[in-house]
Amino acid sequence: MASRLRIKDHIRESRTFNERAAIALALVIIMMIVILARLVYLQIISHEHYTTLAEDNRVSIVPVPPTRGLIYDRNGTILAQNLPAFSLEIVPERITNIEETIRELSEILEINDDHLKRFKKQLQQKSAFRSIPLRTHLNDVEVARFAANRHHFPGVEIEARLVRDYPYSHLTAHVIGYVGRININELKKVDASNYSATHHIGKLGVEKFYEDSLHGAVGFKNIETNVVGRTIRTLEQTPPLPGKDLFLTLDIELQQAANKALGKHRGAVIAIDPRNGEVLAMVSKPSYDPNPFVVGIDTKSYRALQEDIDKPLFNRTLKGQYPPGSTIKPLIGLAGLEKGISTTNNSIYCPGWFSLKGDDHKYRDWKKSGHGTTTLEKAIVESCDVFFYDLSLNLGIDAMSDYLSHFGLGKKTAIDLPGELAGILPSSHWKRQKKGLPWYTGETLISGIGQGYNLTTPLQLASATATLASRGLYSRPHIVKAFGTGTDSEPLPAVLDQENRHDIASNENWEYMVNSMVKVVHGVRGTARSISEGVSFKIAGKTGTAQVFGIKQDEKYVAEDIAERLRDHALFVAFAPADKPEIAIAVIVENGGSGGAVAAPVARTVIDEYMASKTRS
Amino acid sequence: MKTRNHEYTQWGERRQSRMFVRGLHLDVPLLLGIIILSTIGLVILYSASGQNDAIIIRQLMRLALAFTVMLIVAQISPHHIQLWAPWVFGTGLLLLAAVLLFGEEGKGAQRWLDLGFFRFQPSEIMKLAVPVMVAWYFADNPAPPSLKNILIAALLIIAPVLLIAKQPDLGTSLLIASSGVFVLLLSGIRWKHVSVFILLIATSAPLLWFNLHAYQKARVMTFLNPENDPLGAGYHIIQSKIAIGSGGLYGKGWLNGTQSHLEFLPERTTDFIFSVFSEEFGFIGIFCLLILYLFIVVRGLYIATQAQSTFTRLLGGSLILTFFVYTFVNIGMVSGLLPVVGLPLPLVSYGGTSMVTMMAGFGVLMSIHTHRRLLSN
Structure with a gap:
């Protein structure tokens, strides 16, 4: 009831409002200063820290495998060479459901139990960001079929790799031996960083004895990747040092x-x-x-x-x-x-x-x-x-x-x-x-x-x-x-x-x-x-x-x-x-x-x- | 004589153009600030969108619509706004109730109302309707408001806020609440009442916590410690801080932000556009941007203080302070000072209806300023 009797005092109200507006302005400026302080902290004081994090986000170092040295006989006939072959490789880290992906892949490519077994073995041994071959030696038809469906399979890539080949097969097997996939024990014996891009190691014969000479030194590529890991461009690279060729005394x-x-x-x-x-x-x-x-x-x-x-x-x-x-x-x-x-x-x-x-x-x-x-x-x-x-x-x-x-x-x-x-x-x-x-x-x-x-x-x-x-x-x-x-x-x-x-x-x-x-x-x-x-x-x-x-x-x-x-x-x-x-x-x-x-x-x-x-x- | 004459004509031209703008009911300093800000917005959006022309064109069309809305609203005299206030507020409240009953779901929240030919968010109406309504309520009541008046005003605020929070849209409901609260504070409410009010909020905070949705709780938790969940909820804020921090003093340069261009930064055209700006233009760029925001806020407050009625003063002050809160909450959120509540950066972020509402608010401010003399006449 009392409020009804109160009369609006326009001048006083205006003055009160101006007071309140001034307080509001002061608060606005204080909050602006808080923001600026925060930005000084982020952009100037912690700048280096965040620059490093941004670089880590952006740049990944990818090892580049060296080409394995060739093996010749005493007259220069080639006994062990590297032939290009296409393989289907999976980067586990980039796939949410590996089982499901493999099932879908098996609809377009032949994937048998042996492939799966070998893949799973490597899946346990390797880090999730390393690519693991699921199929090797894809033929042209298979490569084309995958290429057409590629967009369904992020994290699955066709890789052209050099695969060791022994043209004389049985004839030189006991001398030259062969290379095979590196296992965990072998990886412990070699310089792991030098083998970071290498999939094979000499298991027997000349390939094993001269592993150090044949292997060469790994190269590195700094690549810029986006958030899903796709390569945007190569920033700089150290080319790998190819392995030494060997000339055997064998005729x-x-x-x-x-x-x-x-x-x-x-x-x-x-x-x-x-x-x-x-x-x-x-x-x-x-x-x-x-x-x-x-x-x-x-x-x-x-x-x-x-x-x-x-x-x-x-x-x-x-x-x-x-x-x-x-x-x-x-x-x-x-x-x-x-x-x-x-x-x-x-x-x-x-x-x-x-x-x-x-x-x-x-x-x-x-x-x-x-x-x-x-x-x-x-x-x-x-x-x-x-x-x-x-x-x-x-x-x-x-x-x-x-x-x-x-x-x-x-x-x-x-x-x-x-x-x-x-x-x-x-x-x-x-x-x-x-x-x-x-x-x-x-x-x-x-x-x-x-x-x-x-x-x-x-x-x-x-x-x-x-x-x-x-x-x-x-x-x-x-x-x-x-x-x-x-x-x-x-x-x-x-x-x-x-x-x-x-x-x-x-x-x-x-x-x-x-x-x-x-x-x-x-x-x-x-x-x-x-x-x-x-x-x-x-x-x-x-x-x-x-x-x-x-x-x-x-x-x-x-x-x-x-x-x-x-x-x-x-x-x-x-x-x-x-x-x-x-x-x-x-x-x-x-x-x-x-x-x-x-x-x-x-x-x-x-x-x-x-x-x-x-x-x- | 010649110079005088010249000066005279120049003055006359200026007066003529001023009359023209006045005739359109536009406030030139405010308009300039808004135009510069939205231009900066377009420039940074071009970079953030990965130089996507289609997005720029769409944003330009929205801006055109928003400016048109602002122009139209500026023509409406505050007197009419005051007259319509209860009707607009009432309709808005009904629509909000309708949203909860028949609303469309979008991104897990019920915010849209489909009218067959057109979908919109009634909460946008409330952004203007709540301060208008509260200002209307205090217009005829002498200051400082009595406790009873305060409680009635609080009811006017809480009803729509609860309906919006229920959708759920925590960010918008908090902003609408603050726009109402600004009217209360500006109306000359006694400091005694203010402290009781703050005490009430503090005690009801735990209650609010238990009524939050799981994702809202997660946002708060993530805000408190983003590194806890770097790949999940904390990812946004970590990447945003990296973008801002790596920008440094001078920034990486326009179109050179790696965090945004390599897509590490999420929501980079909308909520996190400030991070893109910080990454590319650095601290110096941000300083200039904040000065521009401050200029707009100061101009808005000036307009409010020059207003001739209680209603226009309270409404103008509330609108411009809400604009500032938008800005502060967005920047605070992307720089890790505040939880991620999902608010765009006013006039810069890409997108929709909130920009139109914002510009309608500026239209009201311009109307308040340009209708003064007409009122006094």
Whole structure:
């Protein structure tokens, strides 16, 4: 009621309003100052912090993989190359529902369980921002089909990648090995940042041993991306440093000849240039196609390879340990000469067996009727066992072992390939250490003919033969001849390890032994005389057989009666030309039976091819 | 003589042109401020939209519409506005109720009313109708208002505010509430009452919190600690702060803002356009922009103080202060001072109806200023 009586005082109201408006203006200015203070804080005080954040938003560093070095044979034939191939890759980070995306992709592209399995394995191992291939080797139709639907699949891209390819497939698999997808353990061993863009790493062979040289150095690209990660432009880049090319000592034609000469047999052939240790051919048979391993071999095929009774994945040249058999005889013969136990003249009588005093065990000769009066030369040419039973008995196991070690038996040759085994060069010390048992004299006898505990790899045999051929010059066997950095620069020669061991035998003894070995091939009674036909130069060789199982006493050995896989391994070592050797070879034919009949012709073929290619060039 | 004559004619021309503008009921300083601001808006929108001509043309058409509306409103004398106030307010209230009953959903909120030929937001009407109504109520009551008058005024404010908050549109409802509250404060309400009012708000705040929608709560929580949820709710504000902060003193230059052009900044043509401006023009650019806003606010307040009736004074003051609150809330929001409530930057942000309402408000201010003498006559 009172308010009704109140009269509006316009002047007072106007003054009140002006007061309030002034207060409002003051508040407006205060709030403006608050905003300005906030902006000073954001734009001036914290400017650097926010600039960094803006740059982090905008710029991503993308590693660029280096191109892997190529591998050539000694004549420049390409053995490992990089071919472009299209793969379908997924960046998990950019996809909300991977299962759903894959399901949709499977409607336009073939995606099977193997692809999925491999993808999921990598999905667990890799960071979410790294792209993971779902399919590799897309054909043109598939690429086109995906391209047409691409807008449905953000985070899925077709990538053109270089994929390692081995044009000679089986032929070089055991030498070159292959590259495969890097796994977590391998990533721990390498510089992870250098491998940040690399998907493959050398798993075996040259690819593994020379991984560092072949890989090169990673490059980087600073790219500007928008909020969904699409590249807007490249800001700057450090180009990758391509891996070095490798020139192998291998001659692919010789390799092919050796492979062909082995035919359907399982076995190994190694040819080395005795002048410098260059491995000219290195065949392990059977072999496998390394190319599926590059993209990831499917489980079924892999299991088939693993379970194959012929063991195609097994590299016989480096890991196959065989008794050297009679191929060891020239070395033991040299030991006898050098230690003065036998001379070039003295002889023994071989009745076809040998026995120790006070022991009625008969150590048999391969020739039941015996070789009769036998000199060292005859013992080599005809491979008389009894002569070497006698010689090794006189030498004793430790002197024998000591001498043979000069030829590299019982230890790794240190070839530039991974996985080599050392074989066994038995001695009394070795037996005590490994078996905890004393050495028995009988074991000396069978060691003297390369049986018993003796085990050598084909590579060791070839290397020992090369040392013999060069009359004591030891060159470490090696497979890489030179490094190249790109196609235009001169290859750099690999470091050559050489050691002169002329003192392990006198000149006369070398020549005597080489001469005896020449007669193995060229002599009328030589065990390898079958390969001498039509040779214009001299080949020195030695046959051998390695027992797969022991023959019981008084049991006749008939090759045909025994199942093929229980047959003896046939061995042959050779070098040519005998006076100035250029090639030294070791051949092992598993279950081949006779060294002279089966292994020697393989060596002859390789030597022929070597000589032929020499005249061709 | 010549010079005098010359001066005279010049004065006459100026007078003539002034008469012309006066005839159109336009206030030149205010008009200039608005034109400069909307031009800056177009320039920055061109950059923020990724140089999209279509968006610029659409914005130009909206501006043309908004200026037309302003021109029309400026012709209506405050006297008529005062007469119509209860009717406009009543209709607005009915429409708001209709929205809740038959409204169309858009972006998860019920704000639109479809009249068949035309869709609009009744809350826009209320932006003007609430201050008009409250000013109307106080026009004939002597100041300072009694408690009873204050309570009735509060009811006039709260009814539409609750209806809009229910839609839900928290930003608009708070702004409309503040436009009403400005009338109350300007009317000369006693400071005693003001403090009681503030106390009431403080005690009802927890109550309000429990009635908020989940997304509104999330916005407040995100405001309090945006780094908690950098990829979700906090993403907007983090990216906005990066844009502003990386702009520095001089900015990255027009069309060179990486945060906006590479699309890291969300809503960059609408609510977050200030961040684009800050990124590209830096602190110096912002300083100039704020001076321009301040100029408009000062001119508006000046118009209010020059007004001749209680109704026009209160209405003018409330409208210009609400304009400032818009500006402050938007800048405060994108710079991380206030929660993200989804308000555009007046006259700069791209988009629709709120610009037209804003310009209608300026039309009212111009009408207040240009109808003075007509009233006194």
